[in-house]
Amino acid sequence: MIDYFEQLSQEEQEDITEVIQILYRQTFLLERKYDKRSGRMQYVREYRICSKHLEFLRAYYKVAGITLKENAHMGLIYIQGEALWGEKLPRLATIYLLVLKLIYDEQMASVSSSSYIVTTLGAVNGKAGDFRVLHGLPSPTEMRRTIALLKKYQIIEPLDVLEELNEHTRLIIYPCIHAVLMGDDIKELLETFGEEENIGDEAAIQSTFEDMPE
Template identity: 85%
Template structure:
């Protein structure tokens, strides 16, 4: 494994090191992310580096008890492991995460040619309202804070200015959401928020998310 790395040119070694640090820091690598200046999805160079050296990187992370996965169809590379810990999500962020996954799955079933889905804040709050998991519409400040948090985890990418956030604000839902909530029954989890004894209680859902790495 070390021999493979040492045979690389210095520039390539630095690129591989950067990818390792990036995966530990943000968990996911997307093949394409939205470039606001270009106004379109653009390829991510770190993803290409990771894909090129995938077998070496799998062995590297394996030593640390971490598994490296690639989903070429979704354009996603990510790590998972029991020793990777993330922060607890606030109630609204957890609700939005589940709703976004539901919207993502519904739209993917209709348009399977793309791994990226676009929705709006109005659709997200409307879907949450359908499940009666919000007492009322969150304040603009609370919504902006929550959207910023989910953007940090590369779950979504706002296409419009957050300072002007409203029901028409567009959001790209990245395929990272599949790695966070893979295999969960989203509707059932959302229904737990509709039970009176769980109002204001995050514990009903966070057991499913506590292994979400930072």
């Protein structure tokens, strides 16, 4: 493993180091992301680097008890292991994550031939309302902050200007939405949110992928 790394050029070594740090930080890499300047999905450089050195990186993470997996169908490379812990998110961000996963799964199960799903903010709030997990519509500021946070973690990509946020604001749901839960029943979890009257300001979501077909 060390011999493989040392035989690479300095540029390639730096690329691998960068990819390792990114995977530790966000647990996944997307093959393609939406580029607003071109208005289309663009291939991600770090994904190509990881794919090129996949076997080396698998051996590297295995030492730490972490599994590196690739789902070529969905365009994902991700790490999985008990040593990986999720971060605490605000309550609205947690609710939106659960709802987005539900919307994603529903559309993927219907007629979608793409691993990238487009929905609207109105649909997200409407679905959350169906489960009675929102006590009224969140403020525009809170919704903008939540969308910006989920964009930061590459869960979604807003297609419209956030300053003009409304129910028609379009959101791309990336396939890494699978990172939000480990096989739990989302509908039951959302119903639990609705039944609880005194939920704290923060809720924990483990950023670990559920089992997906290779």
